[in-house]
Amino acid sequence: MKTVLITGATGDVGTHLSRELAGRYQLRLSDRRPLKPPKGQKFVRADISKMSDALRITKGVDAIVHLGGYSVEGPWESILQANIIGCYNVFEAARRNGVKRILFPTSNHATGFYRRDQTIDHRVYPKPDSRYGVSKVFGEALGSLYADKYGMEMFMIRIGNVGPKPLDKRRLSLWFSPRDLAQLVSIGIDHPDIRFEIVYGVSGNKRSWYDNSNAVRLGYRPQDDSEAYAAETLAKEPPVTDRIAEAHQGGVFCTAEEVPNPAAPKKAAAKRKKK
Ligand code: 15L
Numbered sequence: 001m002k003t004v005l006i007t008g009a010t011g012d013v014g015t016h017l018s019r020e021l022a023g024r025y026q027l028r029l030s031d032r033r034p035l036k037p038p039k040g041q042k043f044v045r046a047d048i049s050k051m052s053d054a055l056r057i058t059k060g061v062d063a064i065v066h067l068g069g070y071s072v073e074g075p076w077e078s079i080l081q082a083n084i085i086g087c088y089n090v091f092e093a094a095r096r097n098g099v100k101r102i103l104f105p106t107s108n109h110a111t112g113f114y115r116r117d118q119t120i121d122h123r124v125y126p127k128p129d130s131r132y133g134v135s136k137v138f139g140e141a142l143g144s145l146y147a148d149k150y151g152m153e154m155f156m157i158r159i160g161n162v163g164p165k166p167l168d169k170r171r172l173s174l175w176f177s178p179r180d181l182a183q184l185v186s187i188g189i190d191h192p193d194i195r196f197e198i199v200y201g202v203s204g205n206k207r208s209w210y211d212n213s214n215a216v217r218l219g220y221r222p223q224d225d226s227e228a229y230a231a232e233t234l235a236k237e238p239p240v241t242d243r244i245a246e247a248h249q250g251g252v253f254c255t256a257e258e259v260p261n262p263a264a265p266k267k268a269a270a271k272r273k274k275k
Pocket of ligand 1 (some may be wrong): 071072107108109159160163171260262
């Protein structure tokens with residue numbers, strides 16, 4: 001069984017992914033926040049903005065799913081430490097430790113300034129919508145360099161929004177169900193012929209803005225479509241107040257200086273309830 005390191009394992013995507021991949025791979029979970037790992041999985045606490053930590057956690061694994069980082073638009077200093085320095089450290093540590101394959105969950109925000117009336121594929125040039133989006137483009141570029149210069153195998157997944165259901169109208173076009181996430185990540189880990197690939201991490205959504213033919217070429221067959229939730233989602237949609245956000249794929253990332261993590265408020269509310 002392959003040993004797979006998941007960085008950023010305490011985050012929302014990491015939690016869905018480690019649950020879905022349990023039993024398929026030997027999972028080594030890592031984060032700077034503590035985590036009690038599920039049975040059969042290992043947890044190693046690490047801060048990837050330190051090279052020594054990155055070297056420690058990447059030793060002896062077959063593949064890395066590098067989720068760790070700052071996951072929304074926010075202050076430059078936080079993005080710099082987590083997404084630029086942290087990403088460099090993980091890729092470089094993997095190279096030094098002889099780990100060939102890295103899956104990098106980039107983001108729809110690497111291309112968020114494309115308009116919603118456009119369909120984009122994996123060949124379009126990046127149009128980031130935020131400092132966060134720029135940091136994802138950095139990861140894609142670093143992956144390309146490490147593939148070409150060092151022969152590493154890089155699988156870049158421009159993730160939409162992972163969750164049990166689409167959260168709003170925008171997410172109907174980029175929803176990524178946990179089981180489709182697990183399927184695409186497994187392709188990234190196991191496909192024998194990866195050098196440098198960009199795919200979109202979205203389910204088979206009827207309202208998609210993406211031509212995901214590169215993922216399909218590699219074997220991806222999404223099982224879910226947000227259309228099943230369209231009526232209930234649209235019924236809750238508030239009136240449009242931000243025309244720029246509404247016109248572009250990245251939504252509010254195109255105009256806001258800080259964006260709350262959509263997964264965070266619920267967690268905070270649940271914690272408050274428990275107390
Ligand atoms: C992302 O890249 C974020 O990590 C996630 O928290 C969501 O904001 C998502 O994009 C989205 O666009 O919905």
